[in-house]
Amino acid sequence: MSEKRLLRGSHAIGEAAIRAGCRFYFGYPITPQNELTEYMASGLAALSDGVFIQAESELAAINMVLGVSMTGKRVMTSSSSPGISLKQEGISYLAGQELPAVIVNTMRGGPGLGNIAPSQGDYFQATKGGGHGDYKTIVLAPGTGQELADLTRLAFEYADRYRIPVIILADGMMGQMMEPVELPEPIDPASLPPKPFILDGAKGRQSRIIKSLLLDPPTMEEHNWKLYRKHQMIENEIPEVERYLTDNARLVVIAYGTASRIAKGAIKRVREMGLKVGLLRPKTLWPFPKKQIVEMSGMVSDFLVFEMSTGQMLEDVKLSLEGRRRIHFYGRPGGVIPTPDEIAKVINNIYFKEGLETEE
């Protein structure tokens, strides 16, 4: 039975993970995501097959994730920016060994110790491979409380389907907000299809090795191209966006996560004033929805990239459009949360500076 509940964002992620059949979680305290770690502690303790360990570090936690993933079970870890930096080695190994796992990053101000306020400064880290080597992780960007639950479930599915680590990129604001969430039917982990690559003791079969070490360069090259082809397949299959009031838009804002919510508020205000503005909200940051952005550029002359950073997704937008259209940028890094009014002013200025037509 699915049920509707009023849930804090971090709890929505936790509940969705458990309902997706995740019975293993390893984490470490870090603001602003402790509510998720604590939710998993009590949630898994209530299950006979749940395993929660507060690890000695985020580094240890990602390695425990690696171990569980080798046995084929659904497993998750979470942290915030500096802690995600610590996990990069483990994420690189997960990618190289083609192991599924879900990693939740509730972004905060940075770099360094930064602050505990919400920000979007980890886009590069998440989408360009914060760890070493030629790899990608799928990156999902929830924009609503419902999506915190839905995309968490999807994260586990994608991780298993493609044998790849999946990052859920949230931020401090999304973690705290309370929204009604419809939760799906729980999955029994025993009902999940068996995985053919796992380590569980070589009984009645050849012994298996899970590794990423390929000393012979041509063999390593082959493996790199294999991962590349997997990435291409993922790029063809899963990019997703939300289009908000884009039908007759002359200027489209591109924003994700909390920035997209602020942008929606701004767009509502400027629409009332007759400006034809819409929002394109990427739900997948990797694979980046290039095609959808290029399609939109058919009717749209100006794009405004709005991020809570100094401009990271901006580069992917530029790469996608390859100079086809004008791209503007507005950023507030450091954990500052701009108001819809502020963004509305920015949109207004650009709109009139570029001489775009308004509705009569």
Place this chain on the structure above:
Amino acid sequence: MVSKQKKGFIKIDEELCKGCYLCQSVCPMNLISVSEKLNQKGYHPAAYNEEDMELEKHQCRGCALCAIMCPDIAIEVYCE
């Protein structure tokens, strides 16, 4: 009554041997020497002195100290 000493012999796999000679250092009967041959890896393998001898004359008792010491599991040990 004197019980008859059990006789044994060993087989050294010359291609697995890396010429570390640890076996030679532990054989209580000094039955291992260094071969003049070179194996594929370029080592002079260890050689068992009683290889061509009749079993009756063997001093080897199959104690297996050589095999226990051998890092490359190049030695098999047989005993009565």
Place this chain on the structure above:
Amino acid sequence: MRKVFGRPESLKDTPFHYCPGCGHSIIHRLVAESIDELQIRERTIGIPPAGCAVLAYDYFDIDMGEAPHGRAAAVATGVKRALPDRIVFTYQGDGDIAAIGTAETIHAANRGEKITVIFVNNGVYGMTGGQMAPTTIIGQNTTTTPGGRNPDRDGLPIDLSEMLAITNGSVYIERTSVDSPKNINKSKKAIKKAFRVQMEGLGFSLVEVLSPCPTNLKMSPVEANEWVNSTVKTYFPLKVIKDETGKLK
């Protein structure tokens, strides 16, 4: 005539790549013999290190999963928590376990993770060409301690096994060596006991095995064993460091 010594089942036929006289080869064999004799091959999962034994999975005929350098205890924790009825062991060098992996090792022991750790102590970073290890002896020459390890600059060799004995979750810790057939036999006994500790669900078990690295000691295999016997053992005495197993069934 019957064969009284041969290759264990749990080792593949692949010839070892280790240097002549290297202790790894011997220790691999002892672990494999223990697995054979305890009849646990089909439910054992091993986590190799980064180091000379990074290729251990090419030799052991059991399921094996690579861990990043030093993280084997954390990876093994994940595997064992997911599959509590399997036998999970790590095989780590001194750098892996006592330098980069210290935190993960101590905490796995502290939590009493029911895993078995084989700690190969050869006092040097072999695979990377002979740099100082946490267990390098004072005065021992390595590529990063020209003139010998100096306590003022480098500190003293670390007693990781003694440190782990303090943790509540560790149940059995013994230090042995492979420098002579007698010690090799003792090592095997210890390794087998460590596995049995796990089989009976008692807690964290570890065997530290002093091992020669002839290549980086720049000695012959026989000389390297003599070095282990006469010098290394004075810093790292062979003994049962902790045994709270009571009577194993």
